[in-house]
Amino acid sequence: MYILGISCYYHDASAALLKDGKIVAAAQEERFTRKKHDIDFPINSIKYCLESQKISIKDIDYIGFYEKPFLKFERVLFQHISSFPRSLKTFISSTPSWVNERLRIIKILRKEIKYKGDVLFIPHHLAHAASFFISPFKEAAILTVDGVGEWTTTAYGKGKQNKIELAKEIEFPSSLGLLYSTITAYLGFTVNNSEYKVMGLSPYGNMSKTNPYYLKLKKVIDIKDDGSFRMEMSYFKYHYSDRMPSRKLCRLLEGEVRKPESEITQRRKDIAAALQMITEEILTKILIYIHKITKLKNVVISGGVALNSVYNGKILKNTGFKNIWAQPDPGDGGTSIGAASYIYHAVLGKKRNFILKDAYLGPGFSTEEIKKFLDSNSIKYSQFKDDNELVKICANLIFNNSVIGWFHGRMEWGPRALGNRSILSNPCNPEMKEILNLKVKHREKFRPFAPVVCDDDALKYFDCDKPIPLPADFMLMVYPIKKKFHKIIPSVTHVDGSGRLQTIRKFQNSLYYSLIKEYGRLSGVPILINTSFNIRGEPIVCSPYDAYKCMMGTGIDYLIIDKFLIKRSDNLGDEWDSEKYAKD
Amino acid sequence: MNKFFSEFKDGMKNFGTTISIIVNSILLFLVYLIGVGLTFLLSKIFRKKFLDTKPENVKSYWKELNLKNQKKEECYRQF
Numbered sequence: 001m002y003i004l005g006i007s008c009y010y011h012d013a014s015a016a017l018l019k020d021g022k023i024v025a026a027a028q029e030e031r032f033t034r035k036k037h038d039i040d041f042p043i044n045s046i047k048y049c050l051e052s053q054k055i056s057i058k059d060i061d062y063i064g065f066y067e068k069p070f071l072k073f074e075r076v077l078f079q080h081i082s083s084f085p086r087s088l089k090t091f092i093s094s095t096p097s098w099v100n101e102r103l104r105i106i107k108i109l110r111k112e113i114k115y116k117g118d119v120l121f122i123p124h125h126l127a128h129a130a131s132f133f134i135s136p137f138k139e140a141a142i143l144t145v146d147g148v149g150e151w152t153t154t155a156y157g158k159g160k161q162n163k164i165e166l167a168k169e170i171e172f173p174s175s176l177g178l179l180y181s182t183i184t185a186y187l188g189f190t191v192n193n194s195e196y197k198v199m200g201l202s203p204y205g206n207m208s209k210t211n212p213y214y215l216k217l218k219k220v221i222d223i224k225d226d227g228s229f230r231m232e233m234s235y236f237k238y239h240y241s242d243r244m245p246s247r248k249l250c251r252l253l254e255g256e257v258r259k260p261e262s263e264i265t266q267r268r269k270d271i272a273a274a275l276q277m278i279t280e281e282i283l284t285k286i287l288i289y290i291h292k293i294t295k296l297k298n299v300v301i302s303g304g305v306a307l308n309s310v311y312n313g314k315i316l317k318n319t320g321f322k323n324i325w326a327q328p329d330p331g332d333g334g335t336s337i338g339a340a341s342y343i344y345h346a347v348l349g350k351k352r353n354f355i356l357k358d359a360y361l362g363p364g365f366s367t368e369e370i371k372k373f374l375d376s377n378s379i380k381y382s383q384f385k386d387d388n389e390l391v392k393i394c395a396n397l398i399f400n401n402s403v404i405g406w407f408h409g410r411m412e413w414g415p416r417a418l419g420n421r422s423i424l425s426n427p428c429n430p431e432m433k434e435i436l437n438l439k440v441k442h443r444e445k446f447r448p449f450a451p452v453v454c455d456d457d458a459l460k461y462f463d464c465d466k467p468i469p470l471p472a473d474f475m476l477m478v479y480p481i482k483k484k485f486h487k488i489i490p491s492v493t494h495v496d497g498s499g500r501l502q503t504i505r506k507f508q509n510s511l512y513y514s515l516i517k518e519y520g521r522l523s524g525v526p527i528l529i530n531t532s533f534n535i536r537g538e539p540i541v542c543s544p545y546d547a548y549k550c551m552m553g554t555g556i557d558y559l560i561i562d563k564f565l566i567k568r569s570d571n572l573g574d575e576w577d578s579e580k581y582a583k584d
Numbered sequence: 585m586n587k588f589f590s591e592f593k594d595g596m597k598n599f600g601t602t603i604s605i606i607v608n609s610i611l612l613f614l615v616y617l618i619g620v621g622l623t624f625l626l627s628k629i630f631r632k633k634f635l636d637t638k639p640e641n642v643k644s645y646w647k648e649l650n651l652k653n654q655k656k657e658e659c660y661r662q663f
Binding site for chain 2: 068155170171
C-alpha cells in the first residue's frame with residue numbers, strides 16, 4: 001500500500017511516500033526549485049517520490065493533506081472580521097490564493113498529478129503529532145508547538161501504539177511560534193526562516209533575569225503555572241497585517257525594527273536572549289505539567305518550535321521526561337510524513353513497523369550519473385580507488401585546513417545537512433569559523449558552526465544526556481562542550497560554550513563515520529565542522545550540478561562527490577562570485 | 585517581425601494581468617466592505633468575540649481539544 005503525504009501553500013512545501021507503513025522517500029520542494037522555503041504545490045517532490053519507487057500516481061492508495069483548509073480559512077476570515085478595517089490590505093492580497101489554490105486542493109491534485117483516488121485531510125497538529133508513529137516509543141506524551149495550524153498553536157496529548165489523542169490546546173492568536181517570529185522580524189531577520197539566527201544570537205545577550213528586556217517581554221504574554229499562555233495582542237499586528245510587531249511593541253522595546261544587515265547592538269542581543277528565556281520558561285512549564293498528568297517517561301515534540309535545539313538540549317534535565325524524540329523535520333515540512341503516517345496507522349489502524357533511524361530519504365545519484373555529469377561538462381576530476389583512499393585523502397585535506405564539499409548518497413530530509421550534502425572542515429583551526437562565514441557561507445559573523453561526532457565519542461567531548469537522545473542524530477539538540485575542549489575545537493564552540501552537535505552512528509552512514517574517525521586519528525580530535533552545503537539564502541544542494549555550482553561560487557576548495565575528487569583550482573574557468581547573490 | 589509580435593503578445597499579456605489585478609482588487613474591496621464590514625458591525629452589536637486578544641483572570645488558558653483518532657469519513661472533510 002502506498003500513501004502520499006503532501007504539505008504546501010504555507011511554507012516549506014514537501015511530499016513524502018509511505019510504502020506499507022515505511023517511509024521510502026521524502027523531500028522538500030525547495031531543493032528542486034532552488035527557491036528557499038518554497039510554498040508552491042510540491043510537484044517536483046511528488047515526481048521524485050513516485051520515480052524513486054518506479055510507480056505511477058495510479059499506484060497511490062491515499063493522499064494525505066497536512067491540514068483542514070476550510071477550517072483554516074474560517075480562522076483567516078475571523079481575523080479579517082475582528083480586525084476590520086485594518087485587515088483590508090491582507091484580505092485583498094491573500095484572498096486570491098485561498099480561492100484559487102488553498103480551497104481547491106482536490107481539483108489541483110486532479111489537474112497537476114492526475115490523481116483520482118481518495119484525499120484525506122488531517123488536522124494540522126495531528127499531522128505534527130503523528131511523528132510519534134515513526135518514533136521508537138510505544139507510548140509517549142506529545143507536545144506540538146508551532147506558529148499556527150487551523151486554529152491550534154500549541155497542543156498536548158499522548159500517543160499509544162497506533163492511536164494519538166490531543167487533549168488540550170491553545171488557540172490563535174496566542175502563539176509561541178508567532179511570538180518568536182515577531183521578535184525575529186523586530187530584530188531585522190526574515191520570518192519563517194531566520195528564527196534559528198535569533199536562537200544563535202541569544203547567548204551574546206544577558207541570559208539572566210536581570211535582563212531588562214526579559215521583564216518587558218513578560219508584559220506581552222501572560223504565563224500560567226501549567227505553561228498555558230495568552231498574548232496581549234495590542235503588541236502585535238500579525239493577525240491583520242504582514243508586519244508583525246506593533247508600534248506599541250517597538251515602544252516597549254525602546255526602538256524601531258532593525259534594518260536588515262545593520263549593526264546588531266547589545267540591546268538587540270539582550271532582546272534575543274530575553275525571548276529565548278521566555279520561550280524556555282513556557283516550554284519547561286508545559287512539559288513539567290504534561291509529565292505530571294501523563295506520568296509517562298517518553299516525550300515526542302513537534303512543530304516549528306521543536307527546531308529550537310538550544311531548548312531541546314535542556315528538556316530531559318528540566319522536565320522529568322527520560323527520553324525524547326523529534327523527527328528530522330519537526331516543522332511544517334515534516335507534516336507530509338505526519339499526514340501519511342497518520343492515515344496508515346491511525347485512520348486505517350495498521351500496526352507500526354517502522355522507526356525513522358536516519359534522514360536519508362531524498363534523491364540520490366549513481367556513480368554513472370555523476371561521471372556522466374562531470375564528463376559532459378568537461379570538469380577536471382580524479383577518481384578514488386576505493387572508500388579507504390577517499391577517507392584518507394579527505395581527512396588529510398581537512399586536517400590541512402581545506403574546506404570540503406561532501407556529496408554522497410541520498411539527500412537529507414529536513415533543514416539540516418547530516419553528512420550527505422555537507423560542507424566539512426577543521427574545527428581545531430580558530431580561524432575556520434571566520435573563513436567559512438565570510439568566504440563560503442557569506443553569513444553573519446555571530447552564527448556558530450555545528451560539530452559532528454561519532455556516537456561513541458560524543459560523551460567524551462559533550463555534556464550530553466545519557467543515553468544520547470536520537471534527535472541529536474538529526475542536529476536537534478544543543479549541549480555544552482566540556483570546558484577543557486573549548487580551546488581545542490574553537491570553531492564549533494559557541495560563545496556560551498555550547499555546540500549544536502550531530503551524532504553519527506556507523507549504521508546510518510559508514511563512510512561519513514569512517515571519515516570522522518580517520519580525522520580523529522590525524523588530529524587527536526574525532527570531530528568535524530559540518531555545515532549545510534549551500535550559500536546563505538539558498539536551499540541545500542540537491543543534484544551534482546547544484547553542488548558543483550555552489551563550490552565554484554564560493555571558497556570551497558574541494559568537492560568530494562561519490563568516488564570523485566574535484567579541485568576548485570583545476571576548474572577556474574567555471575568560477576563565479578556567489579557573494580552578491582547571498583541573501584537572507 | 586517575429587520579435588515585434590512576440591513583444592506585442594507579452595505586452596498584451598502583462599496588460600491583461602494588470603487589468604485582472606485591478607478588477608480583482610475592486611471586487612475584493614467591495615466584498616470586504618460589504619461582507620466583512622457588515623459582519624464586523626453585527627459582531628459589535630451582538631458582542632461576539634472572534635479572537636481572544638487579551639489575557640484574562642483565569643487559572644489556565646488550556647482549552648479542550650479532545651482530538652482523538654479520526655475516522656476515515658471525518659478525514660474526507662476539509663473542515
